[in-house]
Amino acid sequence: MSGRLAVVGLGPGDVRWLTPQADAALAAADALFGYGPYLDRAPVRNGQRRHPSDNRQEAPRARAALETAAAGSNVALVSGGDPGVFAMAATVCEQIESGPAAWRGLDVEIVPGVTAMLAVAARVGAPLGHDFCALSLSDNLKPWPVIERRLDAAAQAGFVIALYNPISQARPWQLTAALERLRRYLPATTPTVFGRAVGRADETVAVTTLQAADPAGADMATLVIVGSAETRLVPRLGHAPLVYTPRSASA
Ligand SMILES: C[S@@+](CC[C@H](N)C(=O)[O-])C[C@H]1O[C@@H](n2cnc3c(N)ncnc32)[C@H](O)[C@@H]1O
Numbered sequence: 001m002s003g004r005l006a007v008v009g010l011g012p013g014d015v016r017w018l019t020p021q022a023d024a025a026l027a028a029a030d031a032l033f034g035y036g037p038y039l040d041r042a043p044v045r046n047g048q049r050r051h052p053s054d055n056r057q058e059a060p061r062a063r064a065a066l067e068t069a070a071a072g073s074n075v076a077l078v079s080g081g082d083p084g085v086f087a088m089a090a091t092v093c094e095q096i097e098s099g100p101a102a103w104r105g106l107d108v109e110i111v112p113g114v115t116a117m118l119a120v121a122a123r124v125g126a127p128l129g130h131d132f133c134a135l136s137l138s139d140n141l142k143p144w145p146v147i148e149r150r151l152d153a154a155a156q157a158g159f160v161i162a163l164y165n166p167i168s169q170a171r172p173w174q175l176t177a178a179l180e181r182l183r184r185y186l187p188a189t190t191p192t193v194f195g196r197a198v199g200r201a202d203e204t205v206a207v208t209t210l211q212a213a214d215p216a217g218a219d220m221a222t223l224v225i226v227g228s229a230e231t232r233l234v235p236r237l238g239h240a241p242l243v244y245t246p247r248s249a250s251a
Contacts, residue, residue, distance in 0.1 A: 003069035005106055006076045007083040007092055009113020010041050014199030017114045025111045029076035033065040038078050062091040066103050082115040086136050086164050116223040117162035120195030123205045125242035127193060127225050130249060132160035137174045151178055155185035160231060160245055163224040175215040182226055186210055191233055191243050193225040194218055207243055
């Protein structure tokens with residue numbers, strides 16, 4: 001089969017976080033697919049067809065990209081951040097698993113990108129300097145009790161926790177519930193970071209405590225990092241404190 005599909009991570013927003021490999025994959029494509037606002041971040045090049053689609057159209061978008069690649073095109077399917085983190089690479093794998101046998105013969109490449117939790121962490125210091133985990137608070141594809149169980153386990157195990165998809169118009173209460181849950185296990189003073197639209201013109205980053213964390217400060221472009229009991233602030237002169245998690249942990 002002559003076509004190919006690259007699932008390309010664009011990073012969280014800043015063009016300097018687009019890797020040379022991702023840029024080359026975009027340049028080589030003759031058809032680009034993606035959620036409209038993400039596709040808008042890919043440079044416009046002559047001769048390329050662009051196929052924007054709506055949010056939450058992941059499966060049809062992946063199928064359309066696979067069909068186009070199977071017909072012989074060089075396709076780039078773009079994803080915000082890293083395509084393997086709560087994003088299009090898994091959707092493509094799902095569709096290949098359940099789709100026509102011919103899709104298993106396609107040349108598929110996953111091109112990694114900077115995921116949001118790394119960009120947010122870098123803005124404040126090194127909160128992910130020791131063991132951490134990432135959880136999506138979206139209960140669209142998993143039941144809320146599963147999320148509660150994972151939050152409990154992560155907090156009790158001492159992981160720093162990065163919360164993706166914390167809130168949306170359709171999911172207004174989940175972040176409140178998650179923070180209440182984490183307050184059962186973690187000190188009130190646990191550093192908590194809200195990074196919104198990091199790397200974009202409207203970026204905001206706020207450092208607070210778990211007790212004071214206010215879900216009203218988050219939207220669907222926000223990533224929340226809740227520290228572990230070891231995460232701390234280093235005050236500095238003339239600069240914001242550094243938020244970090246030491247590399248060592250006590251027993
Ligand atoms: C569907 S997930 C996609 C994650 C993406 N694949 C990644 O690796 O960052 C969308 C969530 O990622 C986070 N996110 C994406 N871009 C962000 C940014 N620039 N700043 C802060 N959080 C971001 C938010 O939590 C948002 O709700």
